[in-house]
Amino acid sequence: MRPVAYPVLARRRLCPDVFLIELDAPGLAQRVKPGQFLNIRVGDGPDPLLRRPLSVCDADEGRVRLAFRVVGRGTALLARTRTGDRLDVLGPLGRPAPAPRNRNVLLVGGGIGIAPLLFTARRLATGNRVHAVLGARTREQLILRREFRALGTKPILTTDDGSLGFPGPVIEPAADAAAKLDRPLVFTCGPKPMLRALVRRLDPVPVWGFIEERMGCGTGICYCCALPRKGGGWVRFCADGPVVLLNEVAW
Amino acid sequence: MKMSVRLAGLEFASPVLAASGTWEFGLRFADVSNQLGGIVTKGITLEPRAGNPPPRIAECPGGIINSVGLENPGLATFVGHFLPRIGRLRCRVIVNVAGSRPGEYAELVERLAHPRVDAFELNVSCPNVREGGTAFGASPAAVERITRLCRRRTKKPLIVKLTANFVDPAETARAAEAGGADAVTVLNTLFGLALGPEGRPFLGGRTGGVSGPCLKPFALYCVDRVAPAIGIPVVACGGVMNGADAADFLSAGARLVQVGSASLADPQAPGRVARELATFCRARRLRDWDDLVGRTRREN
Numbered sequence: 001m002r003p004v005a006y007p008v009l010a011r012r013r014l015c016p017d018v019f020l021i022e023l024d025a026p027g028l029a030q031r032v033k034p035g036q037f038l039n040i041r042v043g044d045g046p047d048p049l050l051r052r053p054l055s056v057c058d059a060d061e062g063r064v065r066l067a068f069r070v071v072g073r074g075t076a077l078l079a080r081t082r083t084g085d086r087l088d089v090l091g092p093l094g095r096p097a098p099a100p101r102n103r104n105v106l107l108v109g110g111g112i113g114i115a116p117l118l119f120t121a122r123r124l125a126t127g128n129r130v131h132a133v134l135g136a137r138t139r140e141q142l143i144l145r146r147e148f149r150a151l152g153t154k155p156i157l158t159t160d161d162g163s164l165g166f167p168g169p170v171i172e173p174a175a176d177a178a179a180k181l182d183r184p185l186v187f188t189c190g191p192k193p194m195l196r197a198l199v200r201r202l203d204p205v206p207v208w209g210f211i212e213e214r215m216g217c218g219t220g221i222c223y224c225c226a227l228p229r230k231g232g233g234w235v236r237f238c239a240d241g242p243v244v245l246l247n248e249v250a251w
Numbered sequence: 252m253k254m255s256v257r258l259a260g261l262e263f264a265s266p267v268l269a270a271s272g273t274w275e276f277g278l279r280f281a282d283v284s285n286q287l288g289g290i291v292t293k294g295i296t297l298e299p300r301a302g303n304p305p306p307r308i309a310e311c312p313g314g315i316i317n318s319v320g321l322e323n324p325g326l327a328t329f330v331g332h333f334l335p336r337i338g339r340l341r342c343r344v345i346v347n348v349a350g351s352r353p354g355e356y357a358e359l360v361e362r363l364a365h366p367r368v369d370a371f372e373l374n375v376s377c378p379n380v381r382e383g384g385t386a387f388g389a390s391p392a393a394v395e396r397i398t399r400l401c402r403r404r405t406k407k408p409l410i411v412k413l414t415a416n417f418v419d420p421a422e423t424a425r426a427a428e429a430g431g432a433d434a435v436t437v438l439n440t441l442f443g444l445a446l447g448p449e450g451r452p453f454l455g456g457r458t459g460g461v462s463g464p465c466l467k468p469f470a471l472y473c474v475d476r477v478a479p480a481i482g483i484p485v486v487a488c489g490g491v492m493n494g495a496d497a498a499d500f501l502s503a504g505a506r507l508v509q510v511g512s513a514s515l516a517d518p519q520a521p522g523r524v525a526r527e528l529a530t531f532c533r534a535r536r537l538r539d540w541d542d543l544v545g546r547t548r549r550e551n
Contacts, residue, residue, distance in 0.1 A: 049515070049516055225305070234302075
């Protein structure tokens with residue numbers, strides 16, 4: 001696996017601290033599967049040393065879109081990317097999410113965690129019944145609503161401040177939605193407390209979580225990412241994930 | 252020019268190795284392993300080790316701080332599961348071993364008397380374990396004792412991986428030589444502390460080891476200091492990102508050079524360093540590695 005530099009077709013701001021970068025990457029768009037991530041080099045030199053792992057927000061018609069929130073130095077540098085730049089990409093990395101057929105799929109996204117679920121929704125829309133519960137702190141931060149609707153899903157929306165949709169976290173609307181579905185397959189991405197609360201609330205329904213935490217190499221060689229597994233040991237979520245059955249995680 | 256180089260009676264197809272802990276067992280990118288002189292495995296202990304709780308990695312300008320804590324599957328799984336596959340690599344295989352007591356190192360090298368294990372790297376310098384590790388590496392007496400115990404149990408080359416955490420590596424290098432080492436690796440990570448926003452330790456293991464290009468000037472200083480102090484070769488390790496870095500370490504007196512943290516940023520890095528080093532030497536019309544090794548201290 002070699003890093004490839006892809007041209008940036010567009011960079012736009014989805015909300016004050018969330019950016020979307022669109023790459024011209026036909027081969028990659030065809031190859032990448034929901035749940036996989038790309039490891040992006042930020043800056044020009046050896047500093048910052050590590051790449052930044054970003055899950056794929058969408059891939060369609062030769063284009064790959066990445067959405068990320070600015071949380072530190074690396075993502076702040078990445079936010080400075082301009083149209084015409086080239087982005088040094090290693091990937092796709094990680095194992096794809098399970099690809100069901102003819103199932104009730106429930107997507108539960110929180111904040112920037114909404115991003116990878118869009119790609120999942122696109123790929124699962126044919127052959128499954130896709131439902132979505134999307135939440136954020138405010139209406140402004142509830143990203144990609146239009147894109148979800150364009151796929152034919154009518155997402156249930158929630159905001160912590162009540163500025164749009166159901167007031168409060170995604171957990172209860174997600175539990176209501178799951179209860180109405182026959183054998184739902186749940187995919188979720190969002191902040192750790194949300195994932196933890198969701199898997200507890202839905203128990204014993206299997207919940208697949210897209211883990212977006214710090215990694216070292218992204219390729220399985222450094223043993224720096226470790227999620228505690230029930231019964232001992234770790235999930236090395238860069239290589240064995242990043243989509244992990246959250247019911248098996250000891251949080 | 253000939254790219255191969257000899258160390259402790261072994262021929263290496265290139266002076267560039269993948270360093271321990273940043274290349275797992277050389278199998279995920281076997282094609283890259285095969286472009287190298289050799290690989291050094293992740294540190295192996297007698298029993299499986301879970302390692303430290305996360306987070307295990309932080310960044311600092313030009314480097315990283317890790318506290319993996321020697322997570323590894325243990326000797327039995329290494330021998331039964333990984334070694335047969337490692338044996339199919341077309342490069343030298345150096346197994347890094349770590350013990351929490353001196354006798355464990357000797358037991359490890361004895362039980363790893365496998366034909367495909369070309370040499371051992373004795374890890375007396377891991378900064379992330381409570382027992383052994385850098386505590387051994389900071390004591391010349393312990394380094395000599397561990398090396399001697401291993402020397403009695405194996406005929407394979409022994410390379411002692413040194414630390415510079417609160418010790419002069421020239422002293423521990425002399426101790427390794429006295430104990431019968433064939434070479435020393437200079438050096439393991441330096442102690443480091445990363446703090447979170449609340450001023451509390453960020454890493455799950457509390458402290459960690461610093462590596463990456465920010466370490467290179469110090470590692471180069473250490474190689475320049477250790478190489479003339481001993482009669483056995485030096486294997487350099489510390490912040491090598493490209494062929495010019497590798498050439499610097501050879502100039503400073505190293506015979507082989509390892510690529511570590513760079514592999515985390517790009518798994519092609521070790522192979523690229525080997526190619527760039529070859530280009531560097533051809534461009535300067537060097538006939539032999541000896542034209543390069545030790546230039547730092549040569550008269551003209």
